[in-house]
Amino acid sequence: MSDNIIGAAKPRIDGPLKLTGLAKYSSDNLLDDMVYAYGVFSSIASGEVTNIDLSVAQQSPGVIDIFHHDHFPQLFRTPSSMEQENKVDEERLPFEDNQVHYAGQFVALVVADSFENARAAAYKVKVDYKTSPVLANLAQAVKVNGTQLHQDSRNSRGDPEPAFQSAQHKIDFTYVTPVETHNPMEMHATVAAWSGDKLTMYDTTQGVVNARNVYAKVFGLSPDRVEVITPFLGSGFGSKLWPWPHAIAAAAAAREVGRPVQLVVPRQEMFTTTGHRPETSQRLRLATDDDGRLVSLRHESISTTSTIDQGNNPYVESCGKMTQGLYSCENLLVTHSTTGTNRGTPTSMRAPGAAPGLFALESAMDEMAIEAGLDPLEFRRRNYADSDESKGLPWSSNKLREAYDQAAEKFGWSKRNSEIGSMRDGNEIVGWGMATCNWEAIRRPCDARVSLRADGTAYASCATQDIGTGTYTIVAQAVSQVTGLPLEKIEVELGDSSYPSGPISGGSWATATALPAVAAAARKALEELKSYAVSERGAFVGAKADDLSIENGQLKSADGKTVAFAEVLKQRKLASADGEAHTGGAPTDQYAFRSFGAHFVEVRWDQGISNLRVSRVVSAIDVGRAVNTLTSRNQVEGAIVMGVGMALFEQTEYDHRNGRPVNNNYAEYLVPVHADQPEVDVILLDYPDYKFNEFGARGIGEIGITGLAAAVANAVYHATGKRIRELPITMDKLMDDVPQAQQA
Amino acid sequence: MADKDDKRPDHDDQGKGRARGVEIHDARAPSRRNFLKSVGATSLAAATAPAWARVGYVNHDEQEPQDKRADEGEAPAKGTQRITLNVNGQAHTLDVTPNMVLLDVLRHQLALTGTKKGCDIGQCGACTVHVNGVSINSCLSLAVMHDGDEVTTVEGLGQNGKLHPIQQAFLDHDAYQCGYCTPGQMMSAVAILNDAEVASDDAAVREAMSGNICRCGAYKNILSAIQTARKNV
Ligand code: FES
Ligand code: FES
DSSP states (O other), X not given: OOGGGTTBOOOOTTHHHHHHTOSOOGGGOOOTTOEEEEEEEOSSSSEEEEEEEOHHHHHSTTEEEEEETTBSOOOOOOOOOTTTTOOOSOOSXXXXXXXXXXXXXXXXXXXXXXXXXXXXXXXXXXXXXXXXXXXXXXXXXXXXXXXXXXXXXXXXXXXXXXXXXXXXXXXXXXXXXXXXXXXXXXXXXXXEEEETTEEEEEEOOSOHHHHHHHHHHHHTOOGGGEEEEOSOOOOOTTTTSSOOHHHHHHHHHHHHHTSOEEEEOOGXXXXXXXXXXXXXXXXXXXXXXXXXXXXXXXXXXXXXXXXXXXXXSOOOOOTTTTHHHHBOOSSEEEEEEEEEESSXXXXXXXXXXXXXXXXXXXXXXXXXXXXXXXXXXXXXXHTBOSEETTTTEEBSOOOHHHHHHHHHHHHTGGGOOOSTTOEEETTEEEEEEEEEEEEEOOOOOEEEEEEEETTSOEEEEEBOOOSSSOHHHHHHHHHHHHHOOOGGXXXXXXXXXXXXXXXXXXXTOHHHHHHHHHHHHHHHHHHHHHHHHHSTTSTTTTSOGGGOEEXXXXXXXXXXXXXXXXXXXXXXXXXXXXXXXXXXXXXXXXXXXXXXXXXXXXXXXXXXXXXXXXXXXXXXXXXXXXXXXXXXXXXXXXXXHHHHHHHHTOOOOBOTTTOOBSOOSTTTSOOOOGGGOOEEEEEEOOOOOTTXXXXXBOOOTTGGGTTHHHHHHHHHHHHHSOOXXXXXXXXXXXXXXXXXXXOO | OHHHHTTSOOOXXXXXXXXXXXXXXXXXXXXXXXXXXXXXXXXXXXXXXXXXXXXXXXXXXXXXXXXXXXXXXXXXXXXXXXXXXXXXXXXXXXXXXXXXXXXXXXXXXXXXXXXXXXXXXXSSOTTEEEETTEEEEGGGSBGGGGTTOEEEOGGGTSBTTBOOHHHXXXXXXXXXXXXXXXXXXXXHHHHHHTOXXXXXXXXXXXXXXXXXXXXXXXXXXXXXXXXXXXXXX
C-alpha cells in the first residue's frame, strides 16, 4: 500500500483534457440531426400571458416548432424529495399554465435548425401580458404577506430573553444580505436525445442520479430508461444541484420534434430561472457577562423565496444553522422564516445558510467584542464550544483554537492597534478584521465499482461528478492507496447516472461520501483477484488468500514471491477482477461533525479617492484530512475569492417597481477579476477525522466562503469606523453624507 | 475535419430545418477572401484590438488538406456568404449567414468546442481566440469578418501531441478548477506573454488578464502559471 498518496499534492488526472479543449461539457455535444432551442422569457414578474403571437416567428428561417402553454405535452411533477433523490426547487413544470410568477420565466420555446435561427425567431415571438401587483423584494413581501416561521429548523435552549435583559453588555442589530447569483462560468445547458422511450440527457448537473430520477418522474418513465451524462461541469456552486425548467423543456421538445435538442440558458436568464441565493434579513441579539462570556444569543432570520413555492415546501436559507453550535452559550434561539417574492425560486449557493448567516453572526461577534472591550479574537476564544450544545454531542474533532493560533500568528494579529483608523500606509488606512468559519460535515450512502484489469490498470466508476473540485483525482488516489498502483495506471469515470449510485457534488459531501465506497470496492476487487490467484491454475495455487498481501500493484505471498495483478488475471485468461461496494452514511448519534477555521483579513481604504480593496487574507482551515493538498488549497482559495465578491461586489438588483433584475450580466453584476485578487495564504491543518470516515476527510468546498464577508466588514470597521450591516460593502456606504437608496 | 463535419445535420436550403450548410472547399481558390479584405472587413478585429493584445507567434502549419476539394462552381446557399477560415493551420471554406458569430461557427460548424461561451456578449473572456495573432473575444465578432483569417484556438496551442508551455504550467500549478474559463485564460495568457507592452510584474499581468473571469476563483494559481510559463515561451 502506498500511504502517502492520501494527502499528497497531485496534479489533476483530468487536467490534460481540460487544457486541450477535449473535455466535453454539456453544450459541446453535437449530436447527429441535432437542432437548437432558444427561450422566450417573461418580461413581467407577476401576472399572466394573455396572448402569444407567433405569426412572424413561425415564418422565420429554419423554425421547426414553437412551444408555449397552449402547445406543450402533458408532463408530471416530481415529488421533489431529497430522500428519494428526485428533488427540484421549482416544482412548477414549464408551460404548465399561463401564469407568470417571475421575470425571466419561460413563456415560449423556439426550436429551429440552427442556434442563430432559433435565437432570431425567439426575438420575433410577441407576448401580451396582464400584469398583477409585484412583490419585488423582502420588505414589500413582508409588508403584504408577513412571514412564515419554519418550526422544523427552530433551535432553542435556556431562556434567552431574561438573560439578555440582565446582562452587562448587549447588542441588538439587524444584518441584511442581498440576492446573489451563482454565475458559474458555464451557462446551464441540456442536450436531450430520445431513442424510442429512452432519454439521454447531456446535462449541466451537480447530481446525475437526482437528475435522472427527476426526469424519470416528469416523463413517467422507469429510471433505467433515463441516462444523465455530465463528465465535466463548468461548475455550479449550487445552481446546478437540482434540475430547472429549461432541462425539462428541452427534453420535452426533443421528444415532440423527434430530434436531439440543444438548449443553452443565456447568461441574462441565469439571473432568473436557475436559482439564486435569497435576500436575508437577520436580527442578532447577543449579550455577555463581565468576563466576556456569551449569556444570551439569538439569531432570527427571514429569507425570501418565490411566490411559486412559498406555502408549499419553500427553500429556507438556514442562516442560524452554524450559530446554534459554534459558540458556547446556555441561552439560545435560532429561527428561520420565509416570505414569498416575485423572483425565481432560490436555491443553495455555496455554503447555503452559513455564508449569509456567518456574515451576520461574525459581524455581531465583532460588535459584541468591542462593546465588551475585548479583542475580537480573544472574545471568540473565551466562547469556544467544547461540544455541540445544540445536539448535546461531543465534536468528532474541533481544532478551531489551533486554527486561530496559526492564522493569527502568520497574519501578525498581535501587532494590531485596535484604535479605529490608526494603522496607515501612505495614502491608505489599513484595517484588520477576523472571523470564524464553520461548516457541517455530512456523509451519505454511496456505491462504487472498481476493476483490476488484465492490462495492468485499474478502473473506478461512480455516479458522482467532478465539478472542478478534483473528484476524479481523489478517487484515483483512493484506488492507488488500496492497490498500490500509480495514478497513471488508474482510470476513473464519473458523471453518468448509469454508474453505481453516488452523491451530489454539493454540501462538501462528495469526498467524504464517495471515497469510502471506492476504497471498499477496490478491496473487494483485490479479494476477488486473490481468489483467482489461489485457485487451480492460479499464480499462487495452494496458498491461502488471507496470506497474500498487496505491494505496488502486485500480490505477494508469505514466502516473498510476487506476481503482478495483470499476470494473475492472464494466467486465468480473465479480463478483470471486479469489486462493487455500498457504504453507509456517517452515524449522527455519537458525534457532531463540523469543519472549522478562521479568516484574518486586511483591507486598504484610500479615503481621498474612495477606494476600498481587500489586500491580504490569511486563513487556517480544519477539514480533517485534505486528500489532495493541491486541489484542496485551490478550493479554499477560490472560496475566499467568492467571499471577497460577496463582501464587496455581489448583489442582484431588482427594480422595486416591477421586479425585473436590472444588472443581469457579468458587466453589472460584479464578480472578482484578476485585479481584485488579494494576497492569499491558506493553512490546511492536518488532523484526520477517522470518526467520520477511514480517510479522515470532512470535505472542503464550502467552508472557505463562510465568515469571509464578516472578516472584511470587521476590517472595514477597523479602518473606517463605519459598521456596514448590509452587503455588499460598496464605496458609497463608506462615504460621508451619501444618501442611501431606499427600497420602496 | 471531415469526420467531425459528418456530425452536422444534413441541410439544404429548402423548408424547415434546412437553412444552413457546412461545406469544405479548396482554400487555394479564395476569390472572396480578397474581396472582403478590400472592403476592410477582415482587418477590423486586428485594427481595433489594443496593441498589447498582439501575439508574436504563429504555430500553424501551412499545409492544406488535399482531400477536401468541393465543386468550385457551386454557388453559396441563398442568404449566405462563402468564407475561408484558417483554423489551427487547417483551411475551411464555409457558407455563413450574416448573423453567424465566429464563436458559434467554431463550435457548431467546425466542432471545435474547446473554445467556450460564458456570456455571448463580450463580458467574460471564455471565448478568447487568436485572429491573425491578436487575441479577441470570438463572441463579439461576426464570422463574415474573418474571411481568410488565421484563427488559433485552444485545440491549436499544443504541438505534435505536446502541451504548450502555458498548458503545462496550468497543469503543474492547478490553475483551474472546473476548467471552463481555462481555454480563454490560456489564450489571453499567451497573448500577454508575447506582448512586450505588458510588463512582467504580477500587478501588470493581473490587470491585463482582468477580461478573463474565473468564477471558480483560481486567480492565484493562474498568475503563478503565467509567470512560470513566461520562462518557457
Ligand atoms: S463568451 Fe465571449 S466574452 Fe463571454
Ligand atoms: S476554472 Fe472554473 S471558471 Fe475558471
